[in-house]
Every structure is written in structure tokens, then in C-alpha cells.
Amino acid sequence: MMSKPLEHEPQPVGRFAPDLQPRLSALLAPIRPMLEEVERILVEEADSAPPPLDEMLHHAIAGGKRMRPAVILLLGSLLSGDPDHLAQVAVAVETLHVATLIHDDMVDDSPVRRGHETIHVRWSVRDGVLAGDYLLATAAKGIAALEDPQLMGVFAEILTTVCIGQIRETHTAPGEIRGLDVYRRDIEAKTASLIAGACEMAAMTSNGSEAVCMRAREFGKRLGVAFQITDDVLDFVGNEPRLGKPLGSDLRQGLLTLPALLYIDKGGADDGVLKVIGADGDRSPEAVAAAIEMIQASGAIDAALAEAQEQAQAALAILTELDTPERTGSVALRDALRGLVTYTVSRGR
């Protein structure tokens, strides 16, 4: 597949990719009313901000897949958590997630997110800084309202870890060949820590035992790692209009993710790819497209996807063993969680 400059089509606002949407929509049926409540609160939060912040917030929350709320609501319901509390945690986690996206887009200077202009481009850098800060504060307020100090501790820990992950990635020199272990540590911090913390909070809100909370956390971590690896693979093989951004964005910035690192690890560093991805590489669209083809042809994409699959399998195994109370609808909730895990890694196929 060739990379070329992309005419951005607006993505369908909200929800999952069109071909997977019907199946996922059916899986999410048991928590549909709760997801709608989460959506309602998110919109209400945006409405209650003073102008022009309200408009920025509506723009920022639109089009999200709400994967994190879905995981929280499914896992928390499986553990018989209180629906209102779970919805509040789901809103706070999604709000935190949107805040980090606004700031990440500034850090990466990304012009487009979900097929729409990013906040700092459409408004300004100063508005991006403040809108992100406001959402961080709103998320913290939402968790504080639940009056559970342990929950607040997990929440605050997530944010420091995400920042550390982002800072590490930002200070990865262009073309730097990270060790595979360093890559794995970095994606755990920047992506998986939020989903791990979200799952732990879902279990805490449901009064899960400490052992259950730790298993829930591990489930989220595995899911988060699988998700990020798949995302990194999609930058090599994805469907551009659906991604909402051109292929090869990472390579063009000199950021080497798992497929490139596996390719180099297998001894591919000495040929043409290094000319593209090295510190002084030629990062023209043509050169990047050629590098993508070489990496694809090497089998490194399949190896990366296999690693994502392995993480997803580990998440599914935790789910099977998870000690959950007997309740009506458990089977449907567990099936939906399985479906979400499977969807996460199947995006790359």
C-alpha cells in the first residue's frame, strides 16, 4: 500500500468503524442506557463551561469512540457496581482522556484528530493549553465528588504516569532506535496506564476485593498495550480515510514504533529503511512510503500484530478467571468485554 497525501474525509461522528459498528453495537446493548447517560453528562459538562470554552469542549468530545467508558461500564457492571458511580467514573476517565488528547495534539503539533481540526489549530495554542487544563480539573472534580480517597489516588497516579510516558516519547530523538523493552515501557506509560487505572477504578467503585482490583488493573494494562500496538501498526497498514490521518505519520516524525523496531531488530537496519528513519533521514512522502513497503514485506507487521494478539489473549484469560458475583446478564457483559478486546486487535487486520 502506498502512502500519499490525504484528502481528509470527515469521519462518522462517534462510535466505531462502520463495518464493525453493527456487531459492537449489539454487544454494547446491556450498557446502552449507561453509555447514553455518560454521553449526556459529557455534553452537560461542555454546556456548563463559559463561552468560547463551551464550543471548544463540544468540538473536543465529538466523535470519540468511548472505548474507555465502555470498558469501565462493562467491567464494573460485571462486578455489580453501582450504575451511577460507574457512570461518574466513566465520565471522569473520558474527560481526562480528551484532555490528554488536546495536549498531545499540541505536543505532536497534529493538525487533525478524528477527521476534524485540532483545538490548537482551529482556535489557538493558548486555548488548547487552557481547554486541556480545564478538562483535567473537571475530571478531578468528578472523581473528588465520589468522596473515595483511594479512587482519587489512582486517578492522580494515572495522570503523572501518562505525562512521564509522553515526555519520554517526546524526548526520543528523531530516528532513535529504542530497545524493544524501552518501547514497551513507553507505551505502557503513555497509553496502557490510563486503561489499567480505569479498570482498577471500575473494580474499586464496585467494592471489588484488592485481588479483584489488581486483576482488573492487569486486564486493563494488557488491553491498553494491545490497543497501542495495534494503533502503531495501523500507521503502516491502515485505511487512511478511516484513520483520519495519513499513513506513516510516526515515521515522518522520526518516531519508530514496534513494526519499525522489530524490522531493525531482525537486522534490517543497514538498508534503505535507515536512510528514511535515521537521525538525518529523508522523510519525504515517497521515501516514507518506500520504507513502509520494505517493513511490510519483511513480516515485521505480522510480528507486531502477533504481539498485540498475545496481549489480547492474556487479557481474555484474566477475564475468564475473574471472580465475579453471580448476576443476571453476566454472560452478556462478559461476551461484550471479550468482543471489545477482540475488536481492539482486529482493527489491524
Add this chain to the structure above:
Amino acid sequence: MMSKPLEHEPQPVGRFAPDLQPRLSALLAPIRPMLEEVERILVEEADSAPPPLDEMLHHAIAGGKRMRPAVILLLGSLLSGDPDHLAQVAVAVETLHVATLIHDDMVDDSPVRRGHETIHVRWSVRDGVLAGDYLLATAAKGIAALEDPQLMGVFAEILTTVCIGQIRETHTAPGEIRGLDVYRRDIEAKTASLIAGACEMAAMTSNGSEAVCMRAREFGKRLGVAFQITDDVLDFVGNEPRLGKPLGSDLRQGLLTLPALLYIDKGGADDGVLKVIGADGDRSPEAVAAAIEMIQASGAIDAALAEAQEQAQAALAILTELDTPERTGSVALRDALRGLVTYTVSRGR
């Protein structure tokens, strides 16, 4: 006094302006060991961040006057609060304050703070975003560790209010003539809410009654308003090397603060000043210096300082009436708080 482009001299790092330092230093003697503990924890926080974030954080915390920690420690000690808890609140509030300064400097694109280059200039905008976020998270973690949900609620509320105040000011059009009430609302949100919340938290940490917590909050609000008005006046009459920035910075950005707004309110809007401060004003250094002279000559500076004095008097009155437990050293603590309030407004003279 004429405004002219400034050669920035580095400010003495840390502590108050040199001429006031000996007196304040004596006043702060009762809480000196606690202030040193706060300083130690702030340095430890910076040390514990991964490179190059640690260096940015050391840069960001250096040279602060620690006014907010001083107020928290004095007020909390007067209310017989636990020294360790008070130190933790003081560290969290100062950490939050430094985080907002980093982001504010990006929002205002200020190149210099406390006589040193700002983070986004010395490093980069992306580093400024992330360093600020990391400190916000660290502050939230510090408060979460105290395991008091009400405290966390006040803390989260502060941050949303500060953001709203900043956004309002940012979206004040250049040269916009805000009503005096709008100006007062804006400085309450962007500056006074943090000091008000800090004082409320100091009282909460000391198990103050709700009435005492509300009085403490009101004390902080008055002090914060007095502080911000004085800061705004200093932009017209301050000592440039000590300010660490050129006079007239606000006017040059088209931001009208109390002295300019009082001048216009008294009917001065139709003359030469409007040519400088209006929407399409001539904001050259010479024009700004001329506008400053007109505003000074009108008596608007004195009127603004009188308003700051009035707020400081209200803060002192609350302090006199505040119901505090009997304890050794109360007189010294109360005197020190009075001294801080007086110092805050005397900076403008």
C-alpha cells in the same frame, strides 16, 4: 516614570524583594522550619522526575517567593493544624501554582519569569505543556495522599476556577474596556480563587469549623484580590529590574487593568490614551510610556491602590475576628499574617 525596553537583570533567586526581605524574614521566623520542609519536598519532587523533566522542574520552582505556602503555614498553625499535613497542603498548592505559571507564560507568550527564561522558551512549547500537566498531577497526588475527600473537592474546584479566569482574560479583545465589575470578577477567578482555596484548605487541615473555614476562605479571597490589584498597579509604577519585566506589559498586549479602567471610567477615554489602548491602538514603547504618564497624572493609580488597601483592610479585619484556639506563639503568627497582608499592598508604594 518612563517605560523603556529593559535589559533583564537576573532577580535575586527566592524570597521577597531585597528591601522588605529582612522584616519579612523576621516575621516568618515561627514557621521557618516548616517553610524549609516545604522547600525540601519541592526539591525532592523535582529530583524524582525523569530527565529532562527534572531539570525543567528545578528551573520552574526556583526563585518563588513561597507566599502561598507562607500564608497556609501561618494560618494553619494559628488554627493549631498538624505541621506535616499543613506542609503537604502547602507543597501541593505551590506545585499547582507553579504549574499554572508555566501554562500562563505559554498563554501570554511571556519570555521571562522571575528574571529567567520561561520553560516554553528555554525548552519548547511541548515541554511547557507536559511539565505543567505533570505538576498539576503531582499536586493532585499530594492532596489525594491526605485522604480527605472534601479537601480534594476544594482543590479541584480551584483549578477549574483558575482556568475559567484565564480563559476569560485571554478572550478579552485587545483594548476591550471591561466594566470594573467584570475586571473584579476576572481577578477573583484567575488569582484570588487559588489563595482563597489555599486558606480554606489550611483551615480544613486544622479541623476548623465550617464557619472558620469560610472565614479563612474570605480572608484568602480579600488577600488575593489585594495582591492582584497591586500586581496590576506595579505594571504602571514598578521597579523594572525588580519586576523582572518591562513596565507596561499589560497595555502593550492591549490588556486593560484597574488603573487604566479607572482612568477611562473617570471620563478619560476620549483623549490620547485611547489611541494607545483602543482596539487598533499604537502600542509602540513610546506611545505606551506616554499613556502610562497620563494615567499616572490622573490619580487613577492612587485610586487603584486605595482599592487594594480596602481589600487588605478587610482581610486584616477577618484576621482580628477569627476564632482561633489558645496556643503559645499565636501573637507572633497573627503578626506575621498581618505583616504578609501589609507587604502585599505596600509593594505598590
